[in-house]
Amino acid sequence: MIQDGMLSADQLWRLVQREAENVLAGDPAFGASLSSAILAHSDLGSALAHQIGERLGKSAADRQRFARVAGEAFVASPDLVEAASRDLQSIAVHDPATTTLLPPLLNFKGYIALQAWRLSNWLWRQRRNDLALLLQSLSSDQLQVSIHPSASIGTSVFLDHATGIIIGAFAVIGDEVTILQNVTIGRKHSEPDLAPKIGRGVFLSAGSTIIGNVSVGDFAKIGAGAVVEHDVPAGCTAVGVPARLTNCPETDVTA
Structure with missing residues (x-):
């Protein structure tokens, strides 16, 4: 179709x-x-x-x-x-x-x-x-679903199941991002002017939290329940609390 x-x-x-x-x-x-x-x-x-x-x-x-x-x-x-x-x-x-x-x-x-x-x-x-x-x-x-009006969101975005989603002020979300239920994207109290930046094609699994002045690179994946407080390079998967990187492209692993 x-x-x-x-x-x-x-x-x-x-x-x-x-x-x-x-x-x-x-x-x-x-x-x-x-x-x-x-x-x-x-x-x-x-x-x-x-x-x-x-x-x-x-x-x-x-x-x-x-x-x-x-x-x-x-x-x-x-x-x-x-x-x-x-x-x-x-x-x-x-x-x-x-x-x-x-x-x-x-x-x-x-x-x-x-x-x-x-x-x-x-x-x-x-x-x-x-x-x-x-x-x-x-x-x-x-x-x-609570999304602050000052956030920036691209197109071809999919809020799947769409319960308990919170996207805070000044957060930036790219095109083709998928966000599952109970995801939080927000700032730290110690960094009120710095919000997460989510790249193109990112997949945010259920219950994940992306907090503070962090960047999630294009086509990265955030695992269910992960807490991300540091940058995630493009193409990597972040899992766990606190999040650790896995399944990164070869160039990122070598670096």
Whole structure:
């Protein structure tokens, strides 16, 4: 379904609509949900705005308000929708539990939490800090994912299982990163201005902690429950408490 190259948001949306139409034909009882979530919308940005409102809002008024704010942001910055498109495609490529687009768009709370962060980050950069922090708080309450609006996150990112994920202020996360449940990425109290930097293609296993002024190189892997307080070179695996390096590329081992 998805080839080597990434689809544009418009191309992806046409696929999502076709998937929704096929599901509706096979299961009419699902029609009301599909209508409000997918079929009533003209593009991915509109559907995402609806999903953000539904997931974060605690009342009908709140749901409408957050959906409206998200819709305005997506119109003002179409790059947010393109990033959301790449995130969704990455799930379909990397998650063995799904090969289609509709289930993660409708049901994966990690996906919606990431798009809510993209909205809060946009608000933060527009100096609407209070609303940005409110969205972070609601995402933490409703979705169990807390990402500070000042963090920086690339595209094609996958928050898998997405429970207990904490990404602190000023953290930097590259493209194509996968983050499992109960992962913490944050600063030390002794270094309040220095946050972790996570490279491209990194895999952060369940329960891992990356803390302080550390860099995790491209395509490194952090093992389950590992506590990382020192740099991890590209391609290496870090395991244990405190983390130690293993399976490094030959050049790093020699060095």
